[in-house]
Amino acid sequence: MTHNILNFEEINQEFINWFCSNGGTISSKIAFKDYSSENAGRGVVAIDNIQPFEVLFNIPHSIVLSEKTSSLKDLIAISEFERLREINSWFPLILCMMYESQKENSLWRPYFNILPREFDTPMFWNEGDLAELEGTGVIDKIGKADAEKQFNEHLLPIIQSNSSIFDLKMHNLELFHCMGSLVMANAFQDKIPKKKIKENEDKEDEEDEEDEKDDVTMMPMADMLNHKTGFNNARLYCDKGLLEMIAIKEIKKDEQIYNTYGELCSADLLRKYGFVDEDNVHDIVELNGQFVVDTISIDEDTKDRKIEMLLEDDLLDDIFVLDTTYEISPELIITAKIMRMDKVQFNKLQKSKKFPDPKMNLDIKQPLIQLFEKRLAMYKTSIKVRK
Numbered sequence: 001m002t003h004n005i006l007n008f009e010e011i012n013q014e015f016i017n018w019f020c021s022n023g024g025t026i027s028s029k030i031a032f033k034d035y036s037s038e039n040a041g042r043g044v045v046a047i048d049n050i051q052p053f054e055v056l057f058n059i060p061h062s063i064v065l066s067e068k069t070s071s072l073k074d075l076i077a078i079s080e081f082e083r084l085r086e087i088n089s090w091f092p093l094i095l096c097m098m099y100e101s102q103k104e105n106s107l108w109r110p111y112f113n114i115l116p117r118e119f120d121t122p123m124f125w126n127e128g129d130l131a132e133l134e135g136t137g138v139i140d141k142i143g144k145a146d147a148e149k150q151f152n153e154h155l156l157p158i159i160q161s162n163s164s165i166f167d168l169k170m171h172n173l174e175l176f177h178c179m180g181s182l183v184m185a186n187a188f189q190d191k192i193p194k195k196k197i198k199e200n201e202d203k204e205d206e207e208d209e210e211d212e213k214d215d216v217t218m219m220p221m222a223d224m225l226n227h228k229t230g231f232n233n234a235r236l237y238c239d240k241g242l243l244e245m246i247a248i249k250e251i252k253k254d255e256q257i258y259n260t261y262g263e264l265c266s267a268d269l270l271r272k273y274g275f276v277d278e279d280n281v282h283d284i285v286e287l288n289g290q291f292v293v294d295t296i297s298i299d300e301d302t303k304d305r306k307i308e309m310l311l312e313d314d315l316l317d318d319i320f321v322l323d324t325t326y327e328i329s330p331e332l333i334i335t336a337k338i339m340r341m342d343k344v345q346f347n348k349l350q351k352s353k354k355f356p357d358p359k360m361n362l363d364i365k366q367p368l369i370q371l372f373e374k375r376l377a378m379y380k381t382s383i384k385v386r387k
């Protein structure tokens, strides 16, 4: 990601002045830090020891950027926003950001100045670099062509028919990709939990959520925090309408302050945020269901009937997942056992409707090893090469 690194400190100060003059507060124990040497852009660091539950900053609702706060809402019919939302829940916010980012006297000018303008996500990679992702399944999920089609069909007509608000020279596809990438990497979409952590810090599922908050929004300052799997030490909470970033554990001086972007596998981290974590307990390998049955099946005559039966009983998934517990799911074991049956065995099963038990046995061990080796061979590079 690229920022206007030349005047890093000035941009920070301008942003902090703006944030505080609009009612935000920032603890004197934190500061911005340039993590570009780690390829992580700007982040937030503790400049003093911080105790659990300390408030790191709070964000006034008036500077949360959304279709409800952007001045575009006064210039465009609400029905346009509703129509856009039906196509894609991010589009109203993306359009507002396209507008506010180019507006001379936008309330959010210092905020846009601190946000990156170039991104490391695969959306912006060239073909040679994308080829490195072969086998990961990321390439199919980038969706660049689809996003461009949707821009042309749904956003461009609004831009073109409102020439007093928009200028096609700046409100173009490039700006759409830039704002879309910011929404993907920075926006908050999930409901913000209510602060109950002091009494019940471990009981996440008992936390209420702030009811009114499920729009897609940009939260200045909250999105300055980086993520590192397993190192989350701060979280955003909502307490009586107040948005507060709170330390969820002790943070020592000089440690980076990390929010969590979720329990994401490497493919999702890369696709949405443009980075991966070396050690990621949430990492997975996806095995396409069709690939599994095609590889394991031993009898063409009964193959389709077997697939039909597995689908009916929700045993055959579109995607089987292998995770870092290295356990093979009961569904995959049963699918493998059925696909390895000969005609006689399968006919018997169809009559009895008695499915094989989901335990590993010698009949399927070797076919599964071969399946995993075939899946592994789909990756163009190996971990050894990467390191």
Ligand SMILES: C[S@@+](CC[C@H](N)C(=O)[O-])C[C@H]1O[C@@H](n2cnc3c(N)ncnc32)[C@H](O)[C@@H]1O
Pocket: 001, 038, 039, 040, 041, 042, 043, 114, 115, 116, 120, 185, 186, 223, 224, 225, 226, 227, 228, 272, 273, 274, 275, 276
């Ligand atoms: C919500 S923003 C965080 C602030 C951002 N670093 C900045 O400079 O504006 C999310 C982006 O930060 C970067 N980022 C976050 N955590 C990272 C990490 N552990 N390693 C590399 N980049 C990271 C990625 O570019 C990601 O898309």
